[in-house]
Amino acid sequence: MSEVGQAAWDELLGMQEDANPFLSHAFLHALHESRSASAKTGWQPQYPTLWRDGQLVAALPLYVKDHSYGEYVFDWAWADAYRRNGLEYYPKLLSAIPFTPVSGSRLLARDDAARSELLATLTELQHESGVSSTHVLYPPQKQARELEDAGFLLRSGVQFHWLNAGYGSFEEFLSTLEQKKRKNIRAERRKVREAGITLRRVPGVEATEDDWRFFKRCYDHTYAAHYSSPYLNLDFFLRIGATMPQNILLVIAERDGRPIASSLLIHNERTLFGRYWGAIEHHACLHFETAYYQPLEFCIERGIGAFEGGAQGEHKMARGFLPVRTWSAHWLAHPAFYDAVERFLEQETGGIDDYLDELNERTPFRAAHRP
Numbered sequence: 030m031s032e033v034g035q036a037a038w039d040e041l042l043g044m045q046e047d048a049n050p051f052l053s054h055a056f057l058h059a060l061h062e063s064r065s066a067s068a069k070t071g072w073q074p075q076y077p078t079l080w081r082d083g084q085l086v087a088a089l090p091l092y093v094k095d096h097s098y099g100e101y102v103f104d105w106a107w108a109d110a111y112r113r114n115g116l117e118y119y120p121k122l123l124s125a126i127p128f129t130p131v132s133g134s135r136l137l138a139r140d141d142a143a144r145s146e147l148l149a150t151l152t153e154l155q156h157e158s159g160v161s162s163t164h165v166l167y168p169p170q171k172q173a174r175e176l177e178d179a180g181f182l183l184r185s186g187v188q189f190h191w192l193n194a195g196y197g198s199f200e201e202f203l204s205t206l207e208q209k210k211r212k213n214i215r216a217e218r219r220k221v222r223e224a225g226i227t228l229r230r231v232p233g234v235e236a237t238e239d240d241w242r243f244f245k246r247c248y249d250h251t252y253a254a255h256y257s258s259p260y261l262n263l264d265f266f267l268r269i270g271a272t273m274p275q276n277i278l279l280v281i282a283e284r285d286g287r288p289i290a291s292s293l294l295i296h297n298e299r300t301l302f303g304r305y306w307g308a309i310e311h312h313a314c315l316h317f318e319t320a321y322y323q324p325l326e327f328c329i330e331r332g333i334g335a336f337e338g339g340a341q342g343e344h345k346m347a348r349g350f351l352p353v354r355t356w357s358a359h360w361l362a363h364p365a366f367y368d369a370v371e372r373f374l375e376q377e378t379g380g381i382d383d384y385l386d387e388l389n390e391r392t393p394f395r396a397a398h399r400p
Contacts, residue, residue: 030058033078037085045134047169049302050276050295051126052133057090059268065261066127071096075122077150079143087138087147090126093160095119099260101130101340102166102186102357107370111161116363118161122154125166128260130188130340131302132167132355136175148179155360165358176358182371184357185381187388189343189350191336192400196329199322202349205398210347217314218322224312226284228323233270233277240279241266244291247307266293280323282308282315292320294327301328303338321348343388351400352388354381 030038035054042048050056059065066072072092079087096119097104111118124135138144155163165176177183196202203211221228231240245263252259270277276297282290290308294301306320321338325348328336338345346352359374361367392399 030054030061030074030076033076033085033088038088041085041088041137041139044139045137047133048297049131049133049300050273050297051129051131051302052090052137053273053276055272056269057126059265059272060127063262063265063268065265066092068093070260071098072127077147077154079147079150081143086140087136087143089124089136089147089151091151092123092125092127093120094123099128100125100164100166102164102184104164104359107162107361107366110369111363111366116161116366120160122158122160122163123166124151124164124168129304130167130355131337132169134172135165135168136172144175148175152179155362161363162359162361164360168356168358170356173356173358181358181360182367182374183378184359184374185378186355186357187352187381187385188340188355189338189345190353191325191328191338191345191348191350193328193332193334193336194398199326199329202325202329205395206349206393207395210349210393214322214348217317220314221282221312221318224284224315226282226289226312226315226318228318229281229283230323230327231279231281233274233279236270236274236277236279238267240281240291241270243281243288244279244293244305244307247291247309248293248305249307250309251305251307278324278327280319282319284310284312290315290319292324294324296333299334301333301336303336317348321345325349346388346391346393349393351392352385354385 038054042052061067061074071094075091075093077089077091078085097108108118136144136147138147173183203214245266249259276295278294278296280292281288289310292306293304295304301324303320303324306316308315324336338350361370
């Protein structure tokens with residue numbers, strides 16, 4: 030990213046309809062420079078870029094991967110099938126934002142001609158590199174269809190997003206939910222207050238190094254509780270805190286004058302993205318308050334149109350989130366495995382369609398307020 034340059038990259042990004050902060054030079058550069066996403070951690074950057082008269086006209090965030098961690102679109106079964114047949118699944122090519130299941134442009138381009146040339150470059154690269162496969166995660170539907178036309182297989186997933194219907198207050202939002210949902214949310218928030226916990230929302234421009242160090246402590250604690258190793262280091266968080274503070278919100282919970290929990294959210298003018306949360310003390314419903322209700326209030330106060338809560342989580346529906354289809358695109362070099370995955374995805378897609386229909390029947394909103 031340092032070779033591309035921030036001005037050139039962010040100018041190109043600004044021309045995309047669905048640009049978000051995770052595609053910014055600051056975020057990606059922080060991942061690389063902090064060594065959170067690097068060849069050593071199995072994320073070797075290999076970004077194709079196209080230039081015209083000294084101007085960046087197209088680019089693709091692309092990595093050579095030797096594992097499938099940190100992706101959120103799971104292909105472990107495919108890798109195991111290769112292994113059982115004596116074939117190597119890794120290395121593979123992956124276009125994604127490391128550790129970030131957020132949709133957005135992958136084929137960044139100034140115009141259709143540049144996008145077509147970039148896609149042709151990717152096709153040439155995947156054939157010449159000898160990799161087993163190429164995977165493009167969370168592209169917008171239009172780009173997913175362009176990848177399908179280029180020979181990729183499409184896969185669907187489901188996330189849960191909250192949409193702001195122009196609410197004037199959190200209570201107005203609650204009034205649109207079914208009675209049981211309203212009652213449960215109020216009870217959850219009351220439990221946090223009765224525990225003597227207060228919340229403060231800290232914009233990135235006001236966050237101190239102590240705030241970041243405490244957040245990192247919470248982040249590490251969450252991974253340890255799940256017997257896992259954290260992907261991101263303190264250097265990464267300090268870097269984004271310094272280079273993109275206008276896109277950051279920290280929510281910090283305190284009790285008896287000391288911090289006990291924190292969540293990190295990224296945002297632009299249109300969308301708030303939930304990323305990480307953690308706590309060093311357990312209190313009933315603290316997760317919901319820190320990671321959902323405070324961010325929802327922030328969206329309502331700022332007029333932000335959507336809140337993407339992250340991967341998975343049917344429990345979000347009880348809090349006003351609705352199911353949204355996501356996309357990924359996959360190309361496999363081995364003809365027999367390509368055919369096998371194609372048949373699998375046909376069956377899986379039918380299951381996703383049925384799942385979305387079922388979820389949409391379970392809307393949390395009162396009849397008069399259903400989308």
